[in-house]
Amino acid sequence: AQTVTQSQPEMSVQEAETVTLSCTYDTSESDYYLFWYKQPPSRQMILVIRQEAYKQQNATENRFSVNFQKAAKSFSLKISDSQLGDAAMYFCAYRRRTGNQFYFGTGTSLTVIP
Amino acid sequence: EPEVTQTPSHQVTQMGQEVILRCVPISNHLYFYWYRQILGQKVEFLVSFYNNEISEKSEIFDDQFSVERPDGSNFTLKIRSTKLEDSAMYFCASSPMIGGPGELFFGEGSRLTVL
Numbered sequence: 001a002q003t004v005t006q007s008q009p010e011m012s013v014q015e016a017e018t019v020t021l022s023c024t025y026d027t028s029e030s031d032y033y034l035f036w037y038k039q040p041p042s043r044q045m046i047l048v049i050r051q052e053a054y055k056q057q058n059a060t061e062n063r064f065s066v067n068f069q070k071a072a073k074s075f076s077l078k079i080s081d082s083q084l085g086d087a088a089m090y091f092c093a094y095r096r097r098t099g100n101q102f103y104f105g106t107g108t109s110l111t112v113i114p
Numbered sequence: 115e116p117e118v119t120q121t122p123s124h125q126v127t128q129m130g131q132e133v134i135l136r137c138v139p140i141s142n143h144l145y146f147y148w149y150r151q152i153l154g155q156k157v158e159f160l161v162s163f164y165n166n167e168i169s170e171k172s173e174i175f176d177d178q179f180s181v182e183r184p185d186g187s188n189f190t191l192k193i194r195s196t197k198l199e200d201s202a203m204y205f206c207a208s209s210p211m212i213g214g215p216g217e218l219f220f221g222e223g224s225r226l227t228v229l
Contacts, residue, residue, distance in 0.1 A: 050217060100147070
């Protein structure tokens with residue numbers, strides 16, 4: 001069974017600094033997708049970044065980048081130049097290449113300190 | 115920008131009562147989902163729906179749960195006889211495609227409290 005683990009329930013970062021959120025997953029599949037979703041307080045989850053497992057290059061989206069280690073089944077999110085608006089719950093998610101079920105971690109609550 | 119909308123944002127009900135949670139997916143999306151998150155736990159998949167039928171469901175989605183797309187816009191989750199353990203945040207999501215790297219678009223969630 002696929003499981004996604006986020007070992008950091010809470011993280012904090014100073015504004016303008018860099019923070020890395022951890023995620024590991026377990027799967028026997030070789031082709032799949034990984035996602036980071038952000039959920040601001042009282043708002044819907046929105047996609048931050050996605051990674052296709054067959055691509056070796058780490059995905060980047062502006063200040064957000066991932067460190068995808070397929071052999072280690074690790075998928076961490078790096079946020080550079082943190083801004084107050086980055087404060088949110090961050091969820092790591094996995095989906096098989098075929099199929100429509102997403103598997104989520106328990107989330108990491110990120111606080112940005114001014 | 116199109117959004118998935120959910121109503122109500124919060125519902126309090128007595129154990130044993132029926133509850134209907136409503137969702138309006140993004141209009142050109144074809145795949146619809148319900149997820150739930152019990153406080154402090156993972157976001158869990160309940161069910162996916164395509165072409166007016168359930169395409170996949172989890173073990174959580176037992177006979178007490180049902181989904182329906184009664185018209186061209188709404189997608190509902192019904193819980194027939196609520197239990198205390200049904201208290202959770204319920205998220206509706208939709209996507210325009212299946213497979214591939216397609217993302218889910220989520221609503222803000224409906225918080226259900228069963229007393």
